[in-house]
Amino acid sequence: MSIVGTLAMHSFREILGTRVMYSVIAFAAVVMIFAILASQWTIGEEVRFVSDVGIGAMLALGIVIVITRGAVTLSREIERKTVLVVLARPIKRWQFVVGNFLGLALILLLLVASLFIVLSLILLPLGGIPGVSLLAAAWGVYLELLMVSAVAILTSNLSSPILAIILTLLVFMGGHMASTLFEWTSVGFDVHDSHLTPSMMRIAEMYQTGPAHWFLRIGYYLLPNMGHVNFKMYAANNLPIHTMRVLIGSVYSVVYSAIAVWLAVAVFSRRDMR
């Protein structure tokens, strides 16, 4: 196995053996049981309700893993000095960062895949046939988690663990608002001809010009646009999804993640390991 593969498998096993993973599994079980019980009160909407809850749980639990492990992974290794014996080996620093990222990505894939299987098993007796739309929605969640993980690896390299967690959460939330921000800052956007409330109209007006406009524009291009990988509505409404949409979302996520990891490598390579 290559050095990156060895480090990825090590990182994967390390996360798998933590209390966080046990908590995630327990919480996932609770959420699924809740979804089954609560679906009885959503007459005619059982499948949609369970799908929504299941996909939401995938994202929430994935974010818990990214925050508790990804956002602290490098800073923790440096703080505890476990990094010293690894980097003293004949390995390159990029291999260490990429290996850690891939280990995290592998754990998230395992989480999403496991929950997808559980969700499918729950949906079957309710009359829902888990199809391509549900699979696409789960894949979209994974792509979203991949981008947040890459950002987490980068922030864990730049700041203290607490600050890294806060920054990662802000990027995650900002990523969900990216499309809205872009829309509000667009020149052609008519704030009076939309469905906004009066207070939101005032905010949107403010974003049309001046520093706030440019701040949000730059933010839009820097933040991961989660709208590109959000396929949940197709699953919830059991609508067909275009392959090209999934493909574009996948490429976008991989490219965004690669850039964030590359930046993390650039920072990590220049760091003194004291």
Added chain:
Amino acid sequence: MYRSVLSLDIEETMMVIFDKVEKTYPTALERGSVRALRGVSFSMERGEVVAYVGRNGAGKTTSLNILLGLIRPTAGTILINDTPPVESHVRNHVGYLPERPYFYEQLTALQFLRLMGKLSHMKSADITTRAESLLERLDIASVSHRRLRSFSRGMLQRLGIAQAMIHDPELLVLDEPLGGLDPMGRKLVRDVIMDARKSGKTVLYSSHILSDAELIADRVVVINRGVILKDAHLDELRETSRGLVEVTLGPSATIGLEELSARWNQGKRSGGAFTLTVSDHELQQIISTALSIGAEVREICTPRVSLEDALVELMDESAHEGGVS
């Protein structure tokens, strides 16, 4: 190729070369800086065991970490086998034990050694054989399947030595290898280092335990406040450190031990004799006086100076010179 940048003319046989290495760390808020290393230069021959000694904060760990490529120097050149340590392949020949080792605590000792072996490009079968032999040698084979979180400081230290040696490196860089060990553990690790020397390995280790350095090292490099104070063989360090002589006087029919003690109050009494430690130029006068009062001159010898004494003296001299300048 890299030798051309060296400021010194260094022999081809040198395995490790530090040439005018400087390291400056920025302090908080970038308002100042700390010069951890100030032109550190020394070299090591193949098969040599060198003790790198100095006080806490003298620059030992910074030097070793620079040698491993973990820290980048601000200036100067470091070479291992004629190659800078930032080239990752050179570290295939180096084994490293960090100070106060802390490893992945959810792994067992054997799993940890397997990981380290894989990262050193070893084959799985070779890793298992080598790991088992090292665990046996370091007397931790019985806990090879235990998770590291249950390991004591001494056990982690021994495992640290094992991981440093897993890929049978030519050069061992050990930061305080005897720290945290009980007397038995210290002896064991000392023996392991001695065996490494016998098998032709080059060993650079930092230590505060100077008595151990005396037993293991061929040469001592003393660092203080980022400056190399002394780079010498052990005997040379002891001899050059003092120009002192020990004179042992005995009582005679004309003068008793009490009177001798009263005359030279800086001496010490032991076993019916009285010993004075004096400088070379005082020796003649002391002997004349002793003979004139009828004392018996029993022995004149050079006192055995421990490495610790020599080091303390060097540090004091350095502090004094620093104060004067």
